[in-house]
Amino acid sequence: xxxxxxxxxxxxxxxxxxxxxxARLGNRLNRDLQxxxxxxxxxxxxxxxxxxxxxxxxxxxxxAEHLQWEQSRxxxxxxxxxxxxxxxxxxxxxxxRGAYAVLTDAGREAIEKAAPAHxxxxxxxxxxxxxxxxxxxxxxxxxxxxSRLDPPF
Amino acid sequence: xxxxxxxxxxxxxxxxxxxxxxARLGNRLNRDLQxxxxxxxxxxxxxxxxxxxxxxxxxxxxxAEHLQWEQSRxxxxxxxxxxxxxxxxxxxxxxxRGAYAVLTDAGREAIEKAAPAHxxxxxxxxxxxxxxxxxxxxxxxxxxxxSRLDPPF
DNA sequence: AGGGGGTACATGACACATCATGTACTTTCG
DNA sequence: CGAAAGTACATGATGTGTCATGTACCCCCT
Numbered sequence: 001x002x003x004x005x006x007x008x009x010x011x012x013x014x015x016x017x018x019x020x021x022x023a024r025l026g027n028r029l030n031r032d033l034q035x036x037x038x039x040x041x042x043x044x045x046x047x048x049x050x051x052x053x054x055x056x057x058x059x060x061x062x063x064a065e066h067l068q069w070e071q072s073r074x075x076x077x078x079x080x081x082x083x084x085x086x087x088x089x090x091x092x093x094x095x096x097r098g099a100y101a102v103l104t105d106a107g108r109e110a111i112e113k114a115a116p117a118h119x120x121x122x123x124x125x126x127x128x129x130x131x132x133x134x135x136x137x138x139x140x141x142x143x144x145x146x147s148r149l150d151p152p153f
Numbered sequence: 154x155x156x157x158x159x160x161x162x163x164x165x166x167x168x169x170x171x172x173x174x175x176a177r178l179g180n181r182l183n184r185d186l187q188x189x190x191x192x193x194x195x196x197x198x199x200x201x202x203x204x205x206x207x208x209x210x211x212x213x214x215x216x217a218e219h220l221q222w223e224q225s226r227x228x229x230x231x232x233x234x235x236x237x238x239x240x241x242x243x244x245x246x247x248x249x250r251g252a253y254a255v256l257t258d259a260g261r262e263a264i265e266k267a268a269p270a271h272x273x274x275x276x277x278x279x280x281x282x283x284x285x286x287x288x289x290x291x292x293x294x295x296x297x298x299x300s301r302l303d304p305p306f
Numbered sequence: 307a308g309g310g311g312g313t314a315c316a317t318g319a320c321a322c323a324t325c326a327t328g329t330a331c332t333t334t335c336g
Numbered sequence: 337c338g339a340a341a342g343t344a345c346a347t348g349a350t351g352t353g354t355c356a357t358g359t360a361c362c363c364c365c366t
Contacts, residue, residue: 006272006276007272007280010288010289011276011280014280014288014289014292014295015275015279017291017292017295017299018175018291020221020299021295021302022171022175023221024302025302026175028302040351059314061315069353070353071316072315072317072353072355072356073353075314075315075316075317076316076352076353077353079317080351092314095313095314095361095362096361096362097313097314097315097360097361097362098313098361099314099315119160122160122168123159123160123164125298125301126168126298126301127160127164127167129297129298129301130294130297130298132163134290134293134294134297135164135167136167137287137290137291137294138167138170138171138290138291139163139167140287141283142170142171142173142174143170144283145174145178145278145279145282146170146173146174146177147282148277148278148282149174149178149181149278193322195322195323212344213344214344214345223325224344224345225323225324225326225346226323227345228344228346228347229322229324230322230323232346232347233321233322248331248332249330249331249332250329250330250331250332250344250345251343251344251345252344252345252346
């Protein structure tokens, strides 16, 4: 076995940049969403999943798969969102262990109201400064890294 | 004023990729660090800052600046790290409101023990799959986005 | 039929982040 | 010099994520 192998200087800079960017970007998006819509990014992500399906209903485990969330996290989060009236749970008749997460009218209204401003912020802070080549490069990088995260290692 | 302007399909894919990548990568690194060192990424980041200064001591607000953390977050986190014996607080004589965060021997040992495996994971999951061009592109992208996050908007 | 093992989800405990506020000290400026 | 304003940090409340565990149900196999 050869390595540990530290990072090169170039890699160091890219890595620190990535950490910084994701941290600050996350803060920014969370803050903006919170102020304009009283939603968190987590809320937003859940609502997007539900709103993209006909009827706004999805099995809980499907939402978890799409978002790559732990089941427990989603369960807690749905409980909180339910308290706020954004979603409701409905029991599943074909598999009585299971449950549906269902978008309420208030939930649909919330995401439809939040989406434009959110997208605008994303566009303004990240994509407005990037060339098409950079966008393509970013996609290539993310898919490569994701492939290394998924199955083998 | 023209916009809102939604994202193009290319941008959509890059954006979702970035969200996915950062989410899963964060989980991965946190999990690995936790298991091998009983440290979180947050712990690690704080310890890095302190260990990079002579004496392993830094004013609390300086740590907050470097990490771009909220003051309150850092204060709470230092309290927990202090309980675990990784750092101690010392009062500042030149400005008696202030405090130093100081690395303990245990803290230094913890980070020195954790760093190699952590760096190896980063290298293996992200940089081992990227070409030098991609690394350069990544750095360019992060600095561009960061510049848009900082001062003006 | 009737286990045994896996699946779908909830829950309680605890680590963590954020917000609002409080305390003590420093600086500034009239 | 003295009061107002600002800075450095702590703390409590509350929302959020993770881990361990529990409960109910499904499925498959003998």
